[in-house]
Amino acid sequence: MIDKVKKRDGRLISFNEEKITRAIFLAASEVARNEGVVPDYQVASELTQEVIKHINRKYAGTVPSVEDIQDSVVKVLIETGHAKTSQTYILYRAERSRIRDSKSRLMKTIEDITFLDAKDSDIKRENANINGNTAMGTMLQYGSAVSKEFCKNFIIKNNHSLAHESGEIHIHDMDFLNMGTLTCCQIDLENIFKDGFSTGHGFLREPQDIMSYAALAAIAIQSNQNDQHGGQSIPTFDYGLADGVRKTFKKLYAENLYKSLSIISDQEQKREDAIKVLKSVIEDSDSGKISRNEAEAEKECSMISDIYSISKEQVKKIQDFVYEETVYETDKKTYQAMEAFIHNLNTMHSRAGAQVPFSSVNFGTDTSEEGRMVSKNLMLSQERGLGNGETPIFPILIFKVKEGINLNKEDKNYDLFKLAMRVSSKRLFPNFSFLDAPFNKKYYVEGKPETEAVYMGCRTRVMGNVCGEEQVYGRGNLSFTTLNLPRLGIKYGICTGEREEADMQGFFKELKEKLDLISEQLLERFEIQASKKVKNFPFLMGQGVWKHSDELGWDDELREVIKGGTLTLGFIGLAECLIALTGSHHGENEDSRRLGFEIIKYIRSEIDKKSEEYNLNFSLIATPAEGLSGRFTRIDRKNFGIIEKITDKDYYTNSFHVPVYHSLSAFEKIQIEAPYHELTNAGHISYIELDGNPSANLEAFETIIKAMKNSGMGYGSINHPLDRDPVCGFSGVIGDTCPNCGREEKDIPFERIRRITGYLVGTLDRFNDAKKSEVNDRIKHM
Incomplete structure (x- = not known):
């Protein structure tokens, strides 16, 4: 007689037939419930005795395992005519195994998080914006x-969980799935500044100068990040902060003019009369704008001349002095505000203090003097770096390139475009978005910045809308979820040697x-997201950041307003x-290039059909892979073995990119990748990898950016080495010794700043193993 059972962990426990009876009865109860009959516990007991007889015969003289006993239960149920109960028992058994495996996996993960240093654990470096050692x-x-484990086992459907676990797909940010958070949002600063806003811990009044505008912009980004699991973007940063510059200029102009007039006369009455007159002129006119209104200036001149009984020539000299001094002071304050904005976003913490905000700002098209001043000083602050000369990681600066505004020498903001390239050559940012790309240009309406297609640093693009307005504000x-394309290629291709030609029919079917x-x-x-209420996201929805959320009540569901967002594959x-x-890949062979485009075009066409079918914004993104690139590869290597140029590396190539190890010119890469930008309507980016210091050849830098624009790309960037000596503070290209102080890299290593995705740059020690390997394989483009 069997009296002991071996558990999965090797422990021996007493055999308990009641457990078998109960398991059979529960399975039978499920079948009975579906068929509308009453289950019989006595039948379960009788079946248990048959199971015991089978166990005693088969395992006499040994100690059976839990799996052995479960196999015996299935065999007896089938042989005694209880097939449906057997099927239910098998499903129950599989579910128990899944939950048990989940617990085991979770405990191993918790153990690694607790005891391993970040440098020894990919888990703790899964997100380069989190310091896993703190x-x-x-x-x-x-x-x-x-x-994540809770969602996989109790929230999402079994087939979705299994597809994720097996590496067929990857459900991004699954740890936030059950909370119903949205990924990201494009914030309309002018809207939330208009009457002030609340962070949940106090109400902030409408800002009145550029310093306050910049401070509140950072606070808005931080507050919104606590309501979402992705990044926060400001699509029109220059337009949004221009009013702050105007208010600052108007205030300083009045103060400086009053001080200057006080020198002319010490008569109190005259000063009071002048103040009343000037106040009405300044507040009721365009005097708050940096670009002078000659008619207003003439009116102001006449009034001052009459009050003080001095010539207009003298007054104009005073006005010119005051104007120039005020422009200088406003510019200085704007620089300080932009510097504070960048410093805040690199030191301000969110999400339980573990991260700085994922933030992006788009700018460069506001041609007003105030908007230009914002753009200029934002980039100058980026160029200067943080306190010790470090490269700012956030916000991701994105310069919007547009013909007639900043692309050519005759354009008003061409000087800003030149500055953007200079700063990018030193600090990796700004990136460059192209408003004239056909798929962006079709939305553009002159004079309406909300129709300028923008990007988030990670490459996300939210523009088209089958559910409402096609504009950028308040949407995200x-x-x-990402598809593992190499898996399908391996199953239906020639790489395993099972066939001489690819089975394309099978490929497209699966x-x-x-x-x-x-x-x-x-x-x-x-x-899940649609069932959430405004009160679940007090800033994003409660303060009207998301489009139309201000029309909802505190307990209203979000279904109708979030339809303006995108569901992205x-x-x-x-x-x-x-x-x-x-x-061959698409960088090596014309036939492969045509096939690659055909595959992505097919995916886009199927996604468009989903939008039409469900009247929701299904869209296609060229996935920004940070931790994912290595995860898929590890799973596929385990399943298919090491396959040359496929699973023999630690990573899969990002989205539609030509592999980083493939040698080709910058312009060849641009021409190969550009067509995919139009297909990936939810976001895309292409990189050009340069060696050396591009600051030494800004003409070549401009040529590459314009080549991207002319090819029809939507979003692009130039990578290059960015090293820093933490001892002397030198930033630039450093070999074995610092070119500034001559120090060799020994006890104190040089900081090697590299970009891993559109939104994350940093030192290599913060990257996971897959991204480190990818960076090491990169070949510079000619």
Whole structure:
């Protein structure tokens, strides 16, 4: 007789037949409930005795395992005519195994987070914006790990969870799924500044000068990040802060003019009369604008001349002095405000103190003097760096390039474009977005900055809208999920040697199945988000940051207003997919290039069909892969072994990019990747990798940026080495010794700043292993 059972962890426990009876009865109860009959516990007991007989026969003289006993239960149920009960028992058994595996996986993750140093743990470097060694960073990772397992086992559908676990798809930010947060938002600063706003801990009045505008902009970004799991973007930063410059100029102009007039006469009455007159002129005119209104200036001159009984020539000299001094002081204050803005966003913490805000600002098209002053000083502050000359990580600066505004020498903001390239050559940012790309230009309406297509640092783009206004303010991505393209290529391609030609019919058939699966999963997540209420997101929704949320009550659901956001499908590893299918990627072969475009075009067409079917903004993104690039590769290597140029690296190539190890010119890369920008309507970016210091050749820098623009790209950037000596503070290209102080890299290493995605730059020690490997493989473009 069997009296002991071996558990999965090796422990021996007493055999308990009641556990078998109860398991059979629960499975039978499920079947009975579906068929409308009453289950019989006695039948379960009798079946248990048959199971015991089978166990005693088969395992006599040994100690059976838990799995052995479960196999015996299934065998007896089938042989005794209880097939449906057997099926239910098998499902129950699988579910228990899944939960048990989840607990085991969770405990291992918690153990790694607790005891491993970040340099030894990919988990603690999954997000380069989190310091995994700090107390708050560790706590945030604990919460993330627990939430992910809970969502996989109790929130999302089984087939979605299994597809994620097996590496067929990747559900991004799953740790926030059950909370119903949205991914990101494009914030309309002018709207929230208009009457002030509340952070939940106090109300902030409408700002009255540029310093306050910049401070509140940083606070708004920080507050919004606590309501979302992704990034925060300001689509029209220069327009949004221009009013702050105007208010500052108007205030300083009045003060300086009063001080100057006080020198002319010490008669109190005359000063009071002048103040009354000037107040009416300044407040009721364009005097608050830096660009002078000659008619207003003449009116002001006549009044001062009459009050003080002095010639107009003298008054004009005073006016000119006051104007020039006020412009200087306003410019200085604007620089200080922009410097404070950048410093705040690199030191201000959110999400339990573990992260600085993921933030992006778009600018460069406001041609007013106030807007130009904002853009100029924002870039000058970026160029100067932080307190010790460090490169600011946030906000991601994105310069909007537009013909007739800043692209050519005759354009008013061309000087800002030149400055943007100079700063980018030193600090990696700004990136460059192109408003004249056909898919961006079709939305553009002159004089309406909200129609200027913008990007978030990570590459996200939210513009088209089947549910309402096609503009950028108060909208963002709801969620996104990524497809493992190399997996499909391996299954249907020639790389395994199983076939001489790729099975493209099978490839596209399963591709459609996976697209349907992801669409279903995005809708499942949308339902969770739609059921949330305004009170769940007190800043994002409660302060009207999200479009039309100000029309809802505190307890209203969000369904109708969040329809303006995007449900996004992404993809990774087009290059490896093509190698698996044909033996070559799209940078090597024209046939592969045509096939690559055909694949992504097909995906986009299926996504468009989903938008039409559900009347929601389904869209396609070229996935920004940070931790994901290595995750898919590890799983596929385990399943398919090491396949040359596919699973033999630690990463899959980002989205539609030509592999970083492939040698080609900058202009070849631009021409190959540009067509994919139009297909990926939810976001895209292309990089050009340069060696050396591009500051020494800004003409070449400009040529590359204009080549991107002329090719039809929507968003691009130039990568280059950015090193810093923490001892002397030198920033630039450093080899083995610092060119400034001659110090060698020994006890104190040089900081090697590199970009890993559109929105994250940093030192290599903060990157996960896959991204480190990718950076090391990069070949510079000629």
